[in-house]
Amino acid sequence: xxxxxxxxxxxxxxxxxxxxxxxxxxxxxxxxxxxxxxxxxxxxxxxxxxxxxxxxxxxxxxxxxxxxxxxxxxxxxxxxxxxxxxxxxxxxxxxxxxxxxxxxxxxxxxxxx
Numbered sequence: 001x002x003x004x005x006x007x008x009x010x011x012x013x014x015x016x017x018x019x020x021x022x023x024x025x026x027x028x029x030x031x032x033x034x035x036x037x038x039x040x041x042x043x044x045x046x047x048x049x050x051x052x053x054x055x056x057x058x059x060x061x062x063x064x065x066x067x068x069x070x071x072x073x074x075x076x077x078x079x080x081x082x083x084x085x086x087x088x089x090x091x092x093x094x095x096x097x098x099x100x101x102x103x104x105x106x107x108x109x110x111x112x113x
Contacts, residue, residue, distance in 0.1 A: 006022055006023075006050055006074065006075065007023060007049035007050055008023060009023040009025075009026060009049065011026060012110075012112060013026065013027035013028070013108070013112050014026060014027070014108075014109040014110075015027065015101070015106045015107070015108060015109070016106060016107055016108075016109045017050075017073045017075065017076060017078065017080065017105065017106060017107075018104065018105055018106055018107045019073065019076045019078045019105075020073060020075045020076035020078075021107075021109075022050045022073060022074070022075045022076075023049060023050060023109070024048050024049065024050060024051065024073075024080070024101060024106055025045045025047065025048045025049070025099075025101065025106075029045045029046045029047050029048075030043050030044070030045055030046075031044040031045060031046055031094075031098060032044040035100055036062060037081055037100060037101075037102035037103070037105075038102065039102050039104050039105075040102065040103060040104055041102070041103040042081055042100045042101060042102045042103060043100070043101055043103065044095065044098050044099070044100055045098060045099045045100075045101060046098060046099075047099070048071070048099045048101065050073065050074045050075065051071040051072060051073060051074060051080060051099070052071065052072050052074055053069045053070075053071055053083050054069045054070040054071070054072065055069060055070075056068070056069050056085055057069070063089070063092050064087075064088065064089045064092060065088045065089075066084055066085075066086065066087050066088065066092065066095070067084075067085040067086035067088075068082040068083060068084055068085060069082060069083050069085055070082050071083055071099060071101075078105065079105075080101050080102065080105045080106070081099060081100035081101040081102050081105065082099070082100050083097070083098070083099050083100075084096055084097065084098050084099075084100070085097070
């Protein structure tokens with residue numbers, strides 16, 4: 001099987017994988033910057049590109065029990081964060097089908113401020 005297709009985002013404020021530089025998400029797709037990942041701060045995104053979704057598992061996170069799946073970069077295969085598949089508490093349903101990317105796992109392409 002060959003390399004997966006790499007999406008190339010265009011615009012001025014794009015996040016990329018900090019390890020290999022492949023595009024991941026637009027700044028405009030951030031839902032929240034107040035999340036916590038395994039290695040520190042994380043952002044919640046509406047959509048991301050160039051990632052693979054792993055196996056579903058239930059995890060107890062700060063906000064309760066969720067079904068999640070880790071996401072990996074399609075190019076360098078580093079784990080970037082996770083996708084929320086299901087939230088079991090009504091107040092957390094807004095997270096479903098959204099993505100967490102840890103801040104240390106991404107960079108701002110072209111160093112925008």
